Amino acid sequence: MTFRILSALALSLSLWTPTAGATVLAGTSQNTPLPFHQFNTFAQIGVQTNGNRAEMGFLFTVPSNGPDYFLDSLIVPLRSITDDNTVRFSLYDQDPNFLRPGSVLEHSEMFIGEVYTYSLRTFLFSGNTKLEAGRNYFLIGSITDPTSQGIQQIDWAGSSPAATVQQFYRVTPPGGWNTITNSNGPAYQINATEGESSPVPEPNMFPLLTAGVFALVVGKGLRRRRNRVF
Numbered sequence: 648m649t650f651r652i653l654s655a656l657a658l659s660l661s662l663w664t665p666t667a668g669a670t671v672l673a674g675t676s677q678n679t680p681l682p683f684h685q686f687n688t689f690a691q692i693g694v695q696t697n698g699n700r701a702e703m704g705f706l707f708t709v710p711s712n713g714p715d716y717f718l719d720s721l722i723v724p725l726r727s728i729t730d731d732n733t734v735r736f737s738l739y740d741q742d743p744n745f746l747r748p749g750s751v752l753e754h755s756e757m758f759i760g761e762v763y764t765y766s767l768r769t770f771l772f773s774g775n776t777k778l779e780a781g782r783n784y785f786l787i788g789s790i791t792d793p794t795s796q797g798i799q800q801i802d803w804a805g806s807s808p809a810a811t812v813q814q815f816y817r818v819t820p821p822g823g824w825n826t827i828t829n830s831n832g833p834a835y836q837i838n839a840t841e842g843e844s845s846p847v848p849e850p851n852m853f854p855l856l857t858a859g860v861f862a863l864v865v866g867k868g869l870r871r872r873r874n875r876v877f
Contacts, residue, residue, distance in 0.1 A: 669719050672778070673707040674836035675806035682807045683724040683834035685765055689805035690814065690833040692734065692788040696798055699818050703803065704736070704787030706746075706813045706826075707837060711781030716839035718753075718778055721770045721786055723835050724804035727759040732790050732799055734759055736770045739785040747824040748785040748815060752776050756791060765804045778839060785815055786837070806834040 671677050693701045709716060721736055735756045739748035755770035778784060790799055806812070812832020817824050 669838045669840050672709065672716055672837045672839040674722075675810035675812065675832065675834045676808075676836065679836075681722050681724070681767055681834055681836040683765065683767075683804040684807040684831075685804065687805040687831070688802045689829060689831060690803035690816075692790055692801040692803065694790050694799035695818070699820060700789055701816065701818050702787050702789040703814065703816045703833075704748075704785055705832065705835065706783055706785055706815060708783050709778045709780050713780055715780050715842035716778045717774050717842060718772045718776050718837070718839050719774050720772060720838045721755070721835065722767055722838070723770070723788075723833070724765045725759060725768045726762050726765045726802050726804075727800075728761070728763055728802060729798060729800045731758065731760045732801060733757070734768075734788060734801055735791045736786050736788050738772065738776060739787060741783040741785070746783070747826070748787060752784075759801065765802070774840065777842065786835070787815065803833040805831050810834075 671679070674681065676682050690703045691701065692703050695701065718738060723736075725734065727734075733756055735754050737754040738752045740750055740752055741747070742749035753773055753776050755772050757768055757770055759768065788801070788803070790801060809831035811828060811830050812835075813826060813828045814832060815824055815826050
C-alpha cells in the first residue's frame with residue numbers, strides 16, 4: 648500500500664517540472680546577438696611599455712527580487728590590434744568594506760589573433776559559481792600572456808544603443824582600483840542559469856495528488872471487504 652501511494656505521488660510530481668535555462672542576467676542590451684558600435688572604442692585592456700598590465704571591466708548587480716544564478720558566459724565585442732594575445736576575464740565578488748572588486752571567484756581565457764575588426768567573443772565559465780541575489784559582482788579583463796614586448800592593446804567596442812556602464816580599472820603593479828561611469832560604456836552581455844530550488848507542486852496539482860491518494864486508500868478498503876469471509 649505504502650509503495651503504491653509513493654509511486655502515485657512520484658508520477659504526479661513528474662508531471663510538474665520547474666522551468667530553467669540560461670538567461671541574459673545583465674548587459675547593455677537584452678537582444679541577441681549582442682549589438683555593439685563597430686566604430687567606437689570605449690575601453691582598452693593592455694600591457695604598457697614597462698610591462699605593467701592595464702585591466703578593465705565593469706560592475707553588475709544580481710536583482711534582489713529574484714533567485715540566485717550560476718554564471719555561464721560573458722559575451723563582449725573585442726579586437727586585438729597590436730598582436731596575438733590571450734585575454735582573461737576574472738569574476739570578482741565585492742570587497743567587504745568598499746564598492747570595488749574583492750576576491751577572484753573564477754576566470755575564463757581566450758586566445759585572440761591580431762585583427763582590426765570587432766567580433767563578439769564568448770568567454771565560457773564553469774557554471775558552478777553562484778551569483779547571489781542582491782549582491783554586486785565584477786568582471787575584469789586583462790592580457791595574461793603577451794606574445795611580444797612593448798605596447799599590447801585589446802580594444803572593447805561600445806554599446807549600441809548607448810548604455811550606462813560603471814567601469815572599474817587598475818594598472819598592476821602597483822594596483823589600486825579606479826572607477827568611472829560611462830554613459831556609452833563598453834558592450835557586454837552576461838548569461839546565467841537560474842539556481843534550482845526544491846520542486847514544489849503548483850497549487851492546482853494538490854487536488855490531483857489528494858485525489859490519487861484517496862483513490863488508492865478507498866480501493867484498498869473495497870478489496871478488503873470483497874475478500875472478507877463471514
